[in-house]
Amino acid sequence: MFRTILLLLLILGSITVNAQSILRGKVIDNQTNEPLEFVSIYLNNTTTGTHTNEKGEFTLGVGVGTYEVVVSFIGYEPVIYQVKADSLAPSYLIKLAPKAFNLGEVEITAKRDKEWYYNLEVFKQNFLGRSKLGQQCKILNPEVLIIVYDSQEGVLDVQAKDVLLIDNKALGYRIEYLLTDFKLYFRENYCYFLGYPKFIQMQGGNNKLQRWSKNREKAYSGSFMHFVRALQKKQLAEQGFNLRRLYRIPNPNRPTDEEIAQARAAIRLSGTSNAPDNENESILSRARLPKLIQSLDINPVPYEAYLTTEAATATLAFADFMQVVYTGEKEELAYLLQFSDRKSGKPSYQTSVISLHSGSVQLEPNGSVSEPLDVLLEGYWGWEKVGEMLPLDYKFQ
Numbered sequence: 001m002f003r004t005i006l007l008l009l010l011i012l013g014s015i016t017v018n019a020q021s022i023l024r025g026k027v028i029d030n031q032t033n034e035p036l037e038f039v040s041i042y043l044n045n046t047t048t049g050t051h052t053n054e055k056g057e058f059t060l061g062v063g064v065g066t067y068e069v070v071v072s073f074i075g076y077e078p079v080i081y082q083v084k085a086d087s088l089a090p091s092y093l094i095k096l097a098p099k100a101f102n103l104g105e106v107e108i109t110a111k112r113d114k115e116w117y118y119n120l121e122v123f124k125q126n127f128l129g130r131s132k133l134g135q136q137c138k139i140l141n142p143e144v145l146i147i148v149y150d151s152q153e154g155v156l157d158v159q160a161k162d163v164l165l166i167d168n169k170a171l172g173y174r175i176e177y178l179l180t181d182f183k184l185y186f187r188e189n190y191c192y193f194l195g196y197p198k199f200i201q202m203q204g205g206n207n208k209l210q211r212w213s214k215n216r217e218k219a220y221s222g223s224f225m226h227f228v229r230a231l232q233k234k235q236l237a238e239q240g241f242n243l244r245r246l247y248r249i250p251n252p253n254r255p256t257d258e259e260i261a262q263a264r265a266a267i268r269l270s271g272t273s274n275a276p277d278n279e280n281e282s283i284l285s286r287a288r289l290p291k292l293i294q295s296l297d298i299n300p301v302p303y304e305a306y307l308t309t310e311a312a313t314a315t316l317a318f319a320d321f322m323q324v325v326y327t328g329e330k331e332e333l334a335y336l337l338q339f340s341d342r343k344s345g346k347p348s349y350q351t352s353v354i355s356l357h358s359g360s361v362q363l364e365p366n367g368s369v370s371e372p373l374d375v376l377l378e379g380y381w382g383w384e385k386v387g388e389m390l391p392l393d394y395k396f397q
Contacts, residue, residue: 020061020062020063020085021061021062021085021086021088022059022060022061022062022088023058023059023060023061023062023069023083023088023092024057024058024059024060024090024091024092025041025057025058025091025092025093025094026052026055026056026057026058026091026092026093026094027039027041027052027056027058027071027073027094027095027096028056028093028094028095028096029076029095029096029098030095030096030097031097031098035052035054035055035056035057036052036056036073036076036096037051037052037053037054037055037056038051038052038073039051039052039056039058039071039072039073039096040070040071040072040073040176040198041058041060041069041070041071042060042069042070042072042198043060043062043067043068043069043070043392043393044067044068044069044070044080044196044197044198045068045196045197045199045368045389045391045392046067046198046199046391046392046393047198047199047200047201047391047393048060048061048062048063048393049198049200062083062085062088063085063366063393064085064086064365064366065084065085065364065365065366065368066082066083066084066085066362066364066370067082067083067085067392068080068081068082068083068196069081069082069083070178070196070198071094071096072163072178072196073096074162075098075099076096076097076098076099077096077097077098077099078178078196079094079096080196112143115149116147119147119149119156120142120145120147122156122184123145123147123156123158123182123184124139126184126191126385127158127182127193127385127386128166128385128386128387129383129384129385129386129387129388130334130335130338130383131332131334131335131383131384131385131387131388132170132332132334133168133170133171133215133219133387133388134384134385134386134387134388135387136168136169136170136387137166137167137168137169137170137386137387138166138167138169139164139165139166140165140166140167141162141164141165144160144161144162144163144164145158145159145160145161145164146158146159146160146161154185154186154187155183155184155185155186156182156183156184156186157182157183158179158182158183158193159179159181159182160178160179163176163177163178164176164177164178164179164195165177166386167202168386168387169202170212170215170387171212171215171216171219171390172201172202172204172208172209172211172212172215172216173199173200173201173202173391174199174200174202175197175198175199175200175386175389176197176198176200177195177196177197177198177386178195178196178197178198179193179194179195180194180195180196181193181194181195182194194373197386197389199390199391213397216390216394217396217397218329219388219389219390220390220394220396221240221326221328221329222240222326222328222329222350222380223381223384223388223390224352224367224377224381225366225367225368225390225392225394226239226367226396227241227324227326228363228364228367228368228369229365229367231307231314231316231363232309232314232363232365234303234307239328240326240327240328241324241325241326241327242324242325242326242327243300243301243322243323243324243325244296244297244298244299244300244301244322244323244325245296245297245299245301245320245321245322245323246294246295246296246297246320246321246322246323246353247294247295247296247297247320247321248292248293248294248320248321249292249293249295250291250292250293251289251290251291251292251293253286253289254286254287254289254290254291255283255286255287259283260283260284260287263279263280263281263283263284263287264280264284266280267280267281267284296323301322305318306318306322313362314362314363315360315361315362315363316356316360316361316362316363316369317356317359317360317361318356318359319359320355321353321354321355322353322354322355323351323352323353324351324352324353324354324381325349325350325351325352326349326350326351326352326380327349329349329350330347330348330349330350331347331348331349331350331351331380332347333347335347335380335383338383350380351379351380352377352378352379352380352381352382353377353378353379353382354375354376354377354378354381355375355376355378356374356375356376357373357374357375357376358371358374361374361375364392366392366393367392368392
C-alpha cells in the first residue's frame with residue numbers, strides 16, 4: 001500500500017481546451033508541506049507527462065477517456081490515482097510520503113552473484129519478451145533490480161528500488177517503468193507483473209523514423225489495444241479479428257491432484273520393494289494428461305451477446321472464455337519454439353484467449369480497459385510482453 005495522502009480541491013468544473021481537459025495541481029512533502037520540484041507526473045502507459053516547477057506546480061493535458069495519473073519522485077512513495085477527462089477537479093493537492101526502506105534482508109538475499117545474473121536473463125525474457133521486438137529492448141539500469149529466487153516454492157520475485165529505464169530501439173521509445181510487482185511461477189508456468197510505464201519518443205533521422213513507424217504498425221496490428229478499439233467500433237471482422245466461444249471442462253481421464261499426490265507418496269513409501277505397484281504407476285502415467293479439455297464453438301458470436309453500449313460507454317461482459325484469432329498476421333517462430341508440443345508445426349494465425357475475472361469490464365476509447373487486472377490474456381497476447389507495448393495515445397495511420 002502506498003502511504004500517500006491525496007487531497008482533491010473541488011472548486012469549479014473541469015476545463016476543456018481543444019478537446020483536451022487540463023489537469024492542474026501541486027505536489028508537496030507530506031511532513032514539511034514544502035513544494036517538491038521536478039516530480040514526474042504522467043498518464044500511465046502514454047507519452048503524456050510533465051514535471052513540477054520550483055513551486056511544485058504542474059499542468060497536464062488529458063485526452064478523452066479514463067487514465068491513471070502517476071506521480072513519482074526519487075526517495076518518495078509514488079501516488080497512482082484515476083481520473084476521467086470529463087470530470088476533472090480544477091486543482092489537485094498531492095502529498096508525497098518519504099519511502100520507508102525496509103529492503104535490507106531482501107537485498108542480502110539478492111546479492112549479485114552468478115545466479116543473480118542468470119535470473120536477470122530469465123526476468124528479461126519474461127518481462128521484455130522473446131519476440132523480435134522484445135529482444136531489441138535493453139534495460140539501462142539493471143542494478144536497481146532486487147531479484148530473489150525461492151527454490152522451495154519455485155518462484156522468481158523481482159522488485160525495483162528505482163524507476164526502471166528501458167530502451168526499445170525497435171519502436172523508438174525510452175520507457176521509464178515504475179515496476180511494482182513481478183513474479184514468475186515456474187511450476188505453474190505462469191508469469192505476472194504490474195507496473196506503470198511512461199513512454200518518451202526517441203529522436204532520429206528520417207530513416208529511423210520510418211523504421212520506427214513501420215515497427216509500431218506491426219506491433220499494433222493484432223494487439224489487444226487494436227482488438228479493443230475495433231470492438232468498440234464493431235469492426236472485428238473488418239479489421240481481421242475472429243471471435244468464438246471457447247469452453248473448458250476438467251479432463252475425466254486425468255486423476256485429481258489429490259490422487260496424484262497420494263500415488264507419489266505411496267511409491268516413495270514402497271522404497272526398494274520389488275513388488276510392482278501397478279495402480280499407483282497407472283495414476284502417475286495418466287497425470288501427464290491435460291487437466292482441461294477444450295471445445296470451440298465455431299459459430300460467430302453476435303456483438304449483443306457480449307458488448308453493450310450506453311451513453312457512449314462500452315462494456316465487455318461474458319462468462320467462460322473467448323478465443324480471438326487475428327488473421328492479419330501469423331505467429332513468430334519464437335512463439336512456436338517456446339511450446340514443445342508445437343515445435344514441428346508451422347506458424348498459424350495469432351490466436352489468443354481472453355477471460356474476465358469480474359464478469360465485465362469497461363472499454364476505454366484509447367484501447368485500454370477500466371480494470372486491467374480483471375482481464376486474463378492467454379496465448380499470443382499473453383506471450384507478448386513489454387517489448388511489444390505501445391503507448392495508449394498511439395494513433396494508427
